[in-house]
Amino acid sequence: xxxxxxxxxxxxxxxxxxxxxxxxxxxxxxxxxxxxxxxxxxxxxxxxxxxxxxxxxxxxxxxxxxxxxxxxxxxxxxxxxxxxxxxxxxxxxxxxxxxxxxxxxxxxxxxxxxxxxxxxxxxxxxxxxxxxxxxxxxxxxxxxxxxxxxxxxxxxxxxxxxxxxxxxxxxxxxxxxxxxxxxxxxxxxxxxxxxxxxxxxxxxxxxxxxxxxxxxxxxxxxxxxxxxxxxxxxxxxxxxxxxxxxxxxxxxxxxxxxxxxxxxxxxxxxxxxxxxxxxxxxxxxxxxxxxxxxxxxxxxxxxxxxxxxxxxxxxxxxxxxxxxxxxxxxxxxxxxxxxxxxxxxxxxxxxxxxxxxxxxxxxxxxxxxxxxxxxxxxxxxxxxxxxxxxxxxxxxxxxxxxxxxxxxxxxxxxxxxxxxxxxxxxxxxxxxxxxxxxxxxxxxxxxx
Numbered sequence: 001x002x003x004x005x006x007x008x009x010x011x012x013x014x015x016x017x018x019x020x021x022x023x024x025x026x027x028x029x030x031x032x033x034x035x036x037x038x039x040x041x042x043x044x045x046x047x048x049x050x051x052x053x054x055x056x057x058x059x060x061x062x063x064x065x066x067x068x069x070x071x072x073x074x075x076x077x078x079x080x081x082x083x084x085x086x087x088x089x090x091x092x093x094x095x096x097x098x099x100x101x102x103x104x105x106x107x108x109x110x111x112x113x114x115x116x117x118x119x120x121x122x123x124x125x126x127x128x129x130x131x132x133x134x135x136x137x138x139x140x141x142x143x144x145x146x147x148x149x150x151x152x153x154x155x156x157x158x159x160x161x162x163x164x165x166x167x168x169x170x171x172x173x174x175x176x177x178x179x180x181x182x183x184x185x186x187x188x189x190x191x192x193x194x195x196x197x198x199x200x201x202x203x204x205x206x207x208x209x210x211x212x213x214x215x216x217x218x219x220x221x222x223x224x225x226x227x228x229x230x231x232x233x234x235x236x237x238x239x240x241x242x243x244x245x246x247x248x249x250x251x252x253x254x255x256x257x258x259x260x261x262x263x264x265x266x267x268x269x270x271x272x273x274x275x276x277x278x279x280x281x282x283x284x285x286x287x288x289x290x291x292x293x294x295x296x297x298x299x300x301x302x303x304x305x306x307x308x309x310x311x312x313x314x315x316x317x318x319x320x321x322x323x324x325x326x327x328x329x330x331x332x333x334x335x336x337x338x339x340x341x342x343x344x345x346x347x348x349x350x351x352x353x354x355x356x357x358x359x360x361x362x363x364x365x366x367x368x369x370x371x372x373x374x375x376x377x378x379x380x381x382x383x384x385x386x387x388x389x390x391x392x393x394x395x396x397x398x399x400x401x402x403x404x405x406x407x408x409x410x411x412x413x414x415x416x417x418x419x420x421x422x423x424x425x426x427x428x429x430x431x432x433x434x435x436x437x438x439x440x441x442x443x444x445x446x447x448x
Contacts, residue, residue: 003388003404006411024410027156029183030118031416038064038179041086041116045069048103049095054124054167056091062171063087063178084114087178092142093126093164096135104145112149118156121149122177124170125163127191139163143189150187150443151408158186158409158443169195169432176424184417186408187443196378196431198332206234207427212282214238214274216265216319217289219248221389222338225415226286229423231256235284240265240274265289265315271322281330284426285323287316287337287360292391294349305352312356317363324375331376334426337364338418339383339437345446357383361437368435378434380425385441388412407442 006026008014018025030039043065045056060067065087090107094100108121115121123146128136142161150159160177164170170192176182177190203209213230217223219241227237237258241249246262253260263273274282290312293304316337323329342350343357360381368379386392386403392412395403404412421440424430 024405026410027117029156030180031183032180039086042066042068043087044085046090046107048092048107049100052091052093056167059167059171063175084116086116087120089122091124093124095138101138115157120178121159123161125161127163147187161189164192166195172427172429181420184413184440184442188438193432198428202428209234212236213284214282215286215288216240219245219252222415222418223288224252225419226422229419233423266310271319275326275328282328283330283333285335292353296349297351308352309356313359329377333377335379336422336425337381339381341383341385341441341444365435372434381437382418382421383437383439384418385444386412388414407444409442
């Protein structure tokens with residue numbers, strides 16, 4: 001369903017009226033297209049807290065954006081050009097005390113207003129040092145700073161924090177966050193570990209070429225968008241859905257040049273059947289299948305509880321365990337599960353759904369280090385917020401409008417926003433991103 005309010009605010013009368021009434025004024029987001037694959041403009045590289053030792057220049061060059069590096073204390077001059085930057089990267093990994101936090105303000109204060117519409121601000125932080133509580137305090141302070149700036153920056157711009165120790169390990173993450181692909185990802189804190197890249201070079205346009213990806217619940221909605229995006233990046237996609245959706249699954253698979261697999265993901269032997277269908281192995285496993293059975297707990301029958309937990313959580317646990325045990329997921333593989341902000345922040349009428357999606361986050365955080373150590377496979381999750389689908393189109397008008405506006409971008413996301421985030425986590429060069437739950441919610445005002 002079209003967002004008529006967003007269309008109205010794009011008109012002159014709409015801007016005037018909403019400004020007078022103090023209503024949200026969402027900006028149309030600049031998303032990836034083949035004709036418009038990158039941000040328009042240059043990237044401004046700033047530093048706070050002194051030299052960090054990160055070799056960022058080659059990594060930033062691979063974002064495709066012309067980069068201007070400005071010395072600490074000189075940022076004011078960078079905002080005086082005729083056009084502002086499309087993106088700003090502030091290296092704050094060297095910030096170790098409260099006095100150095102002033103440099104964060106000094107670096108961004110003169111330029112933040114000039115960042116282009118749908119632009120990006122990425123702050124780089126360091127892991128918290130358990131031996132230095134001053135460093136830990138100010139690096140944690142960067143989270144509050146980033147999330148607050150994300151809520152005030154407006155005009156479709158996003159702000160995120162990346163914690164890292166090795167610039168090269170963060171290349172896929174920075175290329176994602178500094179591109180139109182991350183249009184609905186804001187206010188996030190992403191931790192990048194040690195380098196865990198592919199063995200050889202990766203095709204920039206077809207990074208998943210030669211890889212097989214399985215997407216559950218892929219016959220429609222977000223799952224279909226994920227399958228389409230992975231196929232666009234070169235993967236052979238196995239479109240998995242329930243037998244009742246066989247016709248749609250075959251249609252999607254045919255359109256993408258993939259294959260269809262119909263089975264009940266909640267069946268006890270689902271993992272074994274998937275493994276049997278993929279004797280040559282699997283590189284990317286996307287757990288997208290999910291259902292809702294919303295009611296307040298006092299009115300919720302046991303069947304509504306059990307069916308949601310079985311589809312959304314138990315099936316994820318069982319199939320993941322089976323595919324890892326059988327070695328179906330090859331070394332360098334990626335598992336991306338679908339959580340939800342309902343699992344992170346809670347939602348009235350969704351105790352079953354919230355429990356299942358919080359369980360997915362717990363699975364990711366517990367399994368990720370072991371899966372990487374024992375199988376060479378990373379485990380992450382995306383947590384969508386309000387995404388424009390047929391399901392949300394059926395939500396009552398006022399609840400739907402609240403869902404759309406209660407985030408920093410003041411609009412709903414699209415299935416492609418979840419798909420692009422999933423594709424980043426599935427990227428062969430994203431091996432240093434593990435155990436992360438990344439919200440795709442436009443920085444929803446619900447939860448952290």
